[in-house]
Amino acid sequence: MTPHVLIAGGGIAGLTAALALHAAGFHRVTVAEAASEIRPVGAGLNIMPNAVRELDALGLLDTLEADAVRTRELRYYHRSGALISREPRGLRAGYHWPQLSLHRGRLQQVLADAVRHRLGPSALVTGVRVTGLEQLPDGRPRVRLAHREGTRGGRASLEPDVLIGADGIRSAVRAALNPREGEPPWNGQLVWRGVSWLDARRAGTFMFVAGDDRQKAVVYPMAERPSGEVLVNWALAMPADSIAPTVRRGDWNRAVPVTDVLPHYEGWEFDGVSVPGVLSAAEAAYEYPMVDREPLRRWSHGRTTLIGDAAHAMYPIGSNGATQSIIDARALAHALHHHPDPAVALAAYEAGRRPAMTELQRANRRLGPEIVINLAHQRAPGGFTRVDDVISPRERREIAARYAATGAFDPETVNAGSPYEVSVRTP
Numbered sequence: 300m301t302p303h304v305l306i307a308g309g310g311i312a313g314l315t316a317a318l319a320l321h322a323a324g325f326h327r328v329t330v331a332e333a334a335s336e337i338r339p340v341g342a343g344l345n346i347m348p349n350a351v352r353e354l355d356a357l358g359l360l361d362t363l364e365a366d367a368v369r370t371r372e373l374r375y376y377h378r379s380g381a382l383i384s385r386e387p388r389g390l391r392a393g394y395h396w397p398q399l400s401l402h403r404g405r406l407q408q409v410l411a412d413a414v415r416h417r418l419g420p421s422a423l424v425t426g427v428r429v430t431g432l433e434q435l436p437d438g439r440p441r442v443r444l445a446h447r448e449g450t451r452g453g454r455a456s457l458e459p460d461v462l463i464g465a466d467g468i469r470s471a472v473r474a475a476l477n478p479r480e481g482e483p484p485w486n487g488q489l490v491w492r493g494v495s496w497l498d499a500r501r502a503g504t505f506m507f508v509a510g511d512d513r514q515k516a517v518v519y520p521m522a523e524r525p526s527g528e529v530l531v532n533w534a535l536a537m538p539a540d541s542i543a544p545t546v547r548r549g550d551w552n553r554a555v556p557v558t559d560v561l562p563h564y565e566g567w568e569f570d571g572v573s574v575p576g577v578l579s580a581a582e583a584a585y586e587y588p589m590v591d592r593e594p595l596r597r598w599s600h601g602r603t604t605l606i607g608d609a610a611h612a613m614y615p616i617g618s619n620g621a622t623q624s625i626i627d628a629r630a631l632a633h634a635l636h637h638h639p640d641p642a643v644a645l646a647a648y649e650a651g652r653r654p655a656m657t658e659l660q661r662a663n664r665r666l667g668p669e670i671v672i673n674l675a676h677q678r679a680p681g682g683f684t685r686v687d688d689v690i691s692p693r694e695r696r697e698i699a700a701r702y703a704a705t706g707a708f709d710p711e712t713v714n715a716g717s718p719y720e721v722s723v724r725t726p
Contacts, residue, residue, distance in 0.1 A: 342402070350623075467612075495579075507572070557578050622706075
């Protein structure tokens with residue numbers, strides 16, 4: 300009998316893990332999601348070609364592309380409006396797979412539907428939260444669960460063969476394994492996110508990152524309507540002390556009026572895309588702290604491990620949050636398929652993923668490829684006529700290449716094909 304795998308968390312990491320495990324021959328998989336239902340909430344995200352390759356291997360690419368935009372170009376701008384650099388992305392950059400911009404909720408819904416279809420409706424259980432964990436002598440986890448259905452709630456315990464903590468940056472599984480860790484560290488920056496429907500002529504056809512070493516805007520299209528409207532994702536970042544003298548830590552992830560943010564971006568326009576115009580078309584902005592997690596010395600304890608943000612939450616730079624969660628899921632399923640002993644499998648998964656993710660977390664703290672907007676501002680705070688006089692083409696190429704190599708998403712590595720394919724015998 301195949302082992303029973305319990306996945307804590309029904310987000311992108313957890314749902315992809317369930318599908319990857321199913322593709323690797325595991326049929327006793329349960330995803331426990333704390334929310335009462337899977338709903339298409341959140342803003343947008345960018346999936347890099349290395350993760351699109353893995354979603355394609357799971358047979359999901361065509362479905363996802365129906366509600367996504369292929370990201371063809373990334374541009375960096377000085378806050379004055381001057382162009383720092385432009386880079387082809389996805390297929391235009393020589394990858395065999397596209398880079399996709401899409402709504403987070405849409406990706407989560409496609410994954411959830413696929414889990415229910417392939418593993419059965421009972422494989423995804425909502426309203427169930429992990430509240431505690433202990434290791435049994437043989438390495439198996441004993442998991443304490445709280446569940447709620449309407450006004451009724453209860454508690455239970457479960458002893459799966461494998462536990463995967465995919466429950467995000469405030470992971471209960473991670474907390475049980477690292478009880479002294481505390482809250483995610485905050486760097487003092489606030490992030491506002493939202494989406495806006497715009498006429499295609501105002502939305503732009505490219506993704507851009509603009510600003511300076513204090514203030515930043517990220518904007519990109521991610522869905523299209525036959526009417527000619529485009530759904531645009533936007534994220535803004537500023538130090539909290541630029542907004543208010545004090546910020547209450549209990550107010551994270553709250554909706555705020557767009558008018559609270561608009562005045563700080565007056566005059567921000569980049570090759571025809573007006574940031575105030577984008578913001579004015581939004582119904583709300585959602586405020587977040589820019590937090591991450593300190594790299595862990597180990598993810599796996601016996602038959603319990605971590606994936607996604609629970610393992611390596613990082614600053615939202617370089618489109619690597621959801622991207623690396625998807626790759627974690629495939630890597631973990633591959634390891635469990637090839638190692639009969641679950642503890643050995645989890646150790647192999649960690650050995651293959653943790654060192655690179657630790658370096659990526661650190662690279663994002665150094666701002667990864669987005670460092671070019673800081674350098675341009677520091678060297679030419681008033682703007683420039685020729686970017687080559689400020690940052691040489693060679694320096695720009697080296698910054699981009701170094702970051703791509705850190706995350707193993709350079710074209711040569713990605714195009715070599717997935718290292719996580721498995722061959723499963725059918726009865």
